[in-house]
Amino acid sequence: MPVDSARALETIVGTLVPHLGTTMAKAAVAAHSQRLGIDGDEISPEQIEALLHKILVGMSIFVGREKAVAISEEARAAVRGLGA
Amino acid sequence: MERRVEILFWIVIAALVALFTAQVAAPRLPAGLGFASPVDVRVACTVKLLFLLVGTVTAFRCAARLGLDNPARPPWIATALGLFSTLVGQANLARYQFSPRIEAPYPSLADFFYVTAYPFFFVALIGFVRAYALVGYPIGSLRERWRWAAGATAVAIVVALPLLLPVVRSPGLSGAKALNVVYPALDLILLIPTFLLLRASLPLRGGRVWLVWGALLTGFVFMGVGDVLFAYFSTLGIASVDPLLHATYIVSYGSLAVGVLRQHALLAS
Numbered sequence: 001m002p003v004d005s006a007r008a009l010e011t012i013v014g015t016l017v018p019h020l021g022t023t024m025a026k027a028a029v030a031a032h033s034q035r036l037g038i039d040g041d042e043i044s045p046e047q048i049e050a051l052l053h054k055i056l057v058g059m060s061i062f063v064g065r066e067k068a069v070a071i072s073e074e075a076r077a078a079v080r081g082l083g084a
Numbered sequence: 085m086e087r088r089v090e091i092l093f094w095i096v097i098a099a100l101v102a103l104f105t106a107q108v109a110a111p112r113l114p115a116g117l118g119f120a121s122p123v124d125v126r127v128a129c130t131v132k133l134l135f136l137l138v139g140t141v142t143a144f145r146c147a148a149r150l151g152l153d154n155p156a157r158p159p160w161i162a163t164a165l166g167l168f169s170t171l172v173g174q175a176n177l178a179r180y181q182f183s184p185r186i187e188a189p190y191p192s193l194a195d196f197f198y199v200t201a202y203p204f205f206f207v208a209l210i211g212f213v214r215a216y217a218l219v220g221y222p223i224g225s226l227r228e229r230w231r232w233a234a235g236a237t238a239v240a241i242v243v244a245l246p247l248l249l250p251v252v253r254s255p256g257l258s259g260a261k262a263l264n265v266v267y268p269a270l271d272l273i274l275l276i277p278t279f280l281l282l283r284a285s286l287p288l289r290g291g292r293v294w295l296v297w298g299a300l301l302t303g304f305v306f307m308g309v310g311d312v313l314f315a316y317f318s319t320l321g322i323a324s325v326d327p328l329l330h331a332t333y334i335v336s337y338g339s340l341a342v343g344v345l346r347q348h349a350l351l352a353s
Contacts, residue, residue: 031221
């Protein structure tokens with residue numbers, strides 16, 4: 001079920017901030033969203049998955065694959081919480 | 085474990101920087117505490133070897149923890165090889181610094197290894213910038229990066245030229261003089277990817293990842309500063325600032341080791 005785009009992106013940014021800092025977390029999510037064509041009021045589960053995959057790949061260069069998976073899982077759970 | 089080692093490293097860095105800076109600021113210290121005493125040289129040498137050894141081993145461990153397809157793995161291997169080459173150079177120099185009679189020749193075999201480290205560091209820094217771009221971090225287009233690189237080159241030349249001119253104009257043609265030009269020139273080249281990586285990493289401030297890059301880039305900047313100062317002062321035959329050079333390299337190697345330790349802690353946590 002689609003969720004509010006702004007809230008979902010904000011939630012994902014919040015998960016990344018402790019690792020990437022506020023500026024890069026916001027910039028990375030914005031850049032990935034733009035590439036994936038996420039620009040409406042709502043974001044679909046497929047778009048969220050695509051965005052989380054991009055974030056996972058991006059985080060891997062800094063924290064390794066294992067931890068990047070954990071961070072992306074954390075973001076996924078936080079976004080799911082929005083739809084509950 | 086890594087956190088404790090890091091704290092210990094910072095204490096050692098701070099203590100030695102304070103000691104060496106005091107020696108330059110107050111050269112009339114009591115006997116044995118004067119500038120560049122053999123004891124100081126040996127302490128500085130031992131600490132540098134320790135930092136480089138920890139940095140090398142930990143950088144290899146960081147590379148091993150990253151997957152084969154991870155774009156950050158090759159630059160970490162290159163970083164480890166650069167640190168290893170510097171370590172072998174320092175170990176060669178240590179043979180003389182620990183000998184009570186023989187003064188270290190310049191150039192020596194140590195310089196071969198110091199110079200060999202530069203291509204590895206260059207490849208590493210470029211590799212990290214490339215990795216940032218590959219995984220989609222917004223670090224500007226290729227054209228923008230070229231523009232910034234050109235700007236960094238211009239600034240580096242303007243800053244270094246007044247320092248290097250006396251070296252180039254000094255009389256005679258020797259291996260030492262050639263190296264006194266080669267080292268700062270290599271540092272200027274290294275400064276370009278360092279600047280690009282710094283620009284790409286600055287938005288990371290506030291996050292854990294920045295702690296890694298802040299320390300690593302500090303290490304590379306101080307390495308360049310140390311080489312330029314070494315070339316300048318050794319050409320002019322000014323030995324009274326030797327402690328300052330030791331301090332500069334200790335900050336450089338120490339920061340690199342701390343950065344690598346932080347990266348390993350991030351990967352292992």
